[in-house]
Every structure is written in C-alpha cells, then in structure tokens.
Amino acid sequence: MTNATTKAPVMRAGERLWGIEACRGFAALLVVFVHSGMLNEQAVQSGELDFQINKMFQVGRTGVDFFFVLSGFIIYYVHKVDIGRPDRFFRYVGRRLTRLVPAYWIITGLFVVLTYFSPTADGREQELSVIVRSLLFIPQPDGPVVSVGWSLEHEMFFYIMFGIMILSRRIGIILWTIWLGAVAWRYLVEPIPHPFRYDWFGFQLEFFIGMIVAEIILRGWIKYSIIAIVIGVGGFIFGFYMDISHEYATNSLLGKVTFGLASGVLIYGVAGMDLYRRWTVPYVFRLVGDSTYSLYLIHGMILIILGEILQRLYIYGIIHEAGTMIVAIGAAVTGGVIFAQVVEKPAIGFMRHMLQSRIPALFKRKRVTGPT
Numbered sequence: 001m002t003n004a005t006t007k008a009p010v011m012r013a014g015e016r017l018w019g020i021e022a023c024r025g026f027a028a029l030l031v032v033f034v035h036s037g038m039l040n041e042q043a044v045q046s047g048e049l050d051f052q053i054n055k056m057f058q059v060g061r062t063g064v065d066f067f068f069v070l071s072g073f074i075i076y077y078v079h080k081v082d083i084g085r086p087d088r089f090f091r092y093v094g095r096r097l098t099r100l101v102p103a104y105w106i107i108t109g110l111f112v113v114l115t116y117f118s119p120t121a122d123g124r125e126q127e128l129s130v131i132v133r134s135l136l137f138i139p140q141p142d143g144p145v146v147s148v149g150w151s152l153e154h155e156m157f158f159y160i161m162f163g164i165m166i167l168s169r170r171i172g173i174i175l176w177t178i179w180l181g182a183v184a185w186r187y188l189v190e191p192i193p194h195p196f197r198y199d200w201f202g203f204q205l206e207f208f209i210g211m212i213v214a215e216i217i218l219r220g221w222i223k224y225s226i227i228a229i230v231i232g233v234g235g236f237i238f239g240f241y242m243d244i245s246h247e248y249a250t251n252s253l254l255g256k257v258t259f260g261l262a263s264g265v266l267i268y269g270v271a272g273m274d275l276y277r278r279w280t281v282p283y284v285f286r287l288v289g290d291s292t293y294s295l296y297l298i299h300g301m302i303l304i305i306l307g308e309i310l311q312r313l314y315i316y317g318i319i320h321e322a323g324t325m326i327v328a329i330g331a332a333v334t335g336g337v338i339f340a341q342v343v344e345k346p347a348i349g350f351m352r353h354m355l356q357s358r359i360p361a362l363f364k365r366k367r368v369t370g371p372t
Contacts, residue, residue: 072210232266295336
C-alpha cells in the first residue's frame with residue numbers, strides 16, 4: 001500500500017505496463033468471444049446450438065468499452081506533459097499514425113481481396129469510395145471494409161481532440177467542455193445526429209473516463225490496488241448478468257456508465273500494481289497483450305475462413321458451442337500473434353523509418369513518462 005500523496009513512479013524509456021498490456025489482450029479476447037458467437041448463428045438457426053447459450057457470447061461486446069477507457073488512459077498518461085506544447089504535436093501525430101495505420105491498411109487490403117473472391121459478398125468492399133474512406137478513418141453509415149474498423153474511427157476522433165489540446169490547452173479545454181455538454185444533451189434531452197456507425201457520445205465518454213483515471217494515477221493517488229481490481233471485475237460480472245438476464249443494453253447510458261466505470265476502476269488497480277512492481281505477468285499474457293492490435297484486426301478474417309470450413313465439414317453438431325469457441329479463439333489468437341510478429345511490427349518499423357527520413361520532427365526524442 002502506498003501513500004496517497006506519493007507521485008506515480010516515472011517510467012524509463014522502453015518500459016511497459018505489462019499488467020495493462022495483459023488487460024488489453026483480454027479485452028481483445030472478449031471481442032473475439034462475441035464474434036465467435038456470431039459464428040454460431042447458423043447453428044442456432046438449425047437448432048444445433050441453444051439460443052440462450054449463444055446469447056452469452058454477446059457479453060464480449062464490453063471488450064470495446066474496455067479498449068476505449070484504456071486508450072483514454074494511455075494517451076493521457078503518456079502525453080499529459082505535451083498538453084499546451086505545440087512543439088510536441090508532430091511527434092504525437094507520428095506516434096499515433098505509425099501505431100494505427102500500417103496493420104490496418106494491410107488488413108483492409110486483405111479484406112478487399114478476400115471479399116472479391118467470396119461468392120456471398122455484395123461487392124461493397126470493392127467500391128473505391130468505401131475503400132478510401134476506410135483507409136482515412138472517415139465514418140460511413142455501413143461501416144468500413146474491416147468491420148471492427150468502426151472503433152478506430154472513434155479512436156481517431158479522440159486522437160484529434162487530444163491533439164488540439166497539445167496545440168492549445170485553452171482551445172482544447174473549450175472543445176472538451178462543449179463536447180461534455182453535447183454528451184449531456186444527447187442523453188438527457190434528445191439524440192444528436194452524428195456520422196458514426198455506433199453511438200459516438202457513449203464511446204467518447206469512455207475515453208474521458210480513461211483520462212480521469214490517468215490523472216488520478218499521475219497525481220500519485222494510488223491505494224488499494226487489489227481492492228480496485230476486485231471491484232472492477234465485480235462491476236463487469238454485474239453488467240454481464242444484467243445484459244444476459246435483463247436485456248441490459250450495453251449501448252445505453254446505463255450500460256456505458258456501468259462498463260466504463262468498471263473498466264476505469266480495473267485499469268486503476270492494474271496500473272497501480274504495475275507501477276509498484278507488485279506482480280510478474282506470465283509471458284503468454286504479455287505475448288497476447290503485445291499482439292492485441294493485430295488480433296483485434298485480423299480475427300474477423302480468420303473467423304470468416306473458419307466458419308466456411310466448419311460449415312463445409314458439417315461439424316457444428318459434433319463440437320457444439322464450447323468446441324466452436326475454443327477452436328475460434330485458438331485460431332484467432334494464433335493468427336493474431338503471428339501477424340503481429342511477422343507483419344505488423346516490421347510494417348511499423350518501415351513506416352517509422354520512411355516518415356523519420358522525410359519528416360524528422362515526427363520522431364524527435366523526448367523523455368518517456370508512460371506506456372507506448
């Protein structure tokens with residue numbers, strides 16, 4: 001237990017919060033979990049899979065909620081020192097672009113090719129306007145080429161909002177105040193139109209929760225980490241129960257508050273344990289956590305291919321729902337880890353080298369104060 005007035009330890013360059021990384025990997029597995037449930041839809045329709053059991057897969061939707069809170073936490077934890085420092089703006093942009101763009105563009109290209117040869121595709125993925133908007137993270141009603149890319153559109157909007165705070169603290173605070181007012185209006189008065197596929201306001205609220213948690217950690221208010229983890233996990237269990245048994249809508253304000261706050265409390269506890277070296281994260285969890293982005297992007301393609309195989313072999317009724325889930329998650333994790341090591345990391349290095357040679361300001365070194 002640490003004193004509440006003690007500042008959070010400053011991280012050394014290249015150091016990682018491996019507990020946070022492991023949580024990121026677990027959130028990705030939740031998303032795989034929900035999509036593996038979608039893999040069973042045909043089995044549900046044929047009567048081979050119980051509907052209520054399949055419904056349990058939907059709790060995995062909360063993995064996205066955790067991702068957004070975690071993103072808010074990491075960006076604020078790493079870049080708080082950059083707020084109001086325009087000279088650090090381009091480095092911030094360079095770090096974010098090299099993190100998001102390479103793997104996403106590669107997966108988008110693979111999806112375009114895959115759907116071109118798919119007899120069930122409607123051809124939308126080959127439309128130039130859809131491809132361009134997808135690559136540029138521009139929202140579109142039917143979503144981008146890569147289905148999970150809708151969340152990256154929210155992510156990019158948050159990056160832009162935070163980038164404005166780096167350019168000008170005053171303008172940034174004004175914009176965040178206006179945004180919070182819009183969120184309150186949307187939930188308390190009436191809906192506000194927006195171009196995103198899913199609720200823009202609720203998800204952006206989760207980024208804000210993550211920022212608040214990071215500010216608490218940076219102020220050194222780190223106590224009762226284990227208790228916080230227990231409360232956070234309990235919040236998720238309560239939300240899962242309400243969602244399964246009472247049609248508890250995760251996209252409602254109540255759902256966002258429940259899972260957003262549970263995520264925030266859990267991240268607070270895990271970050272506290274990480275910063276004070278109270279545990280050792282097993283290698284397998286660190287490996288999955290380090291491969292999260294690739295796993296998140298590529299698992300849809302893997303599940304599509306796996307679904308075709310299961311359907312052609314008529315084995316839904318043999319391995320049942322549990323077997324399908326194990327096979328799906330195993331295949332997705334394996335594919336994600338391989339893609340991260342073989343494709344994503346070299347692609348990030350290549351893009352970073354290309355940008356650094358042309359725009360050196362994007363990667364000007366500075367003191368590292370948090371996870372990357």
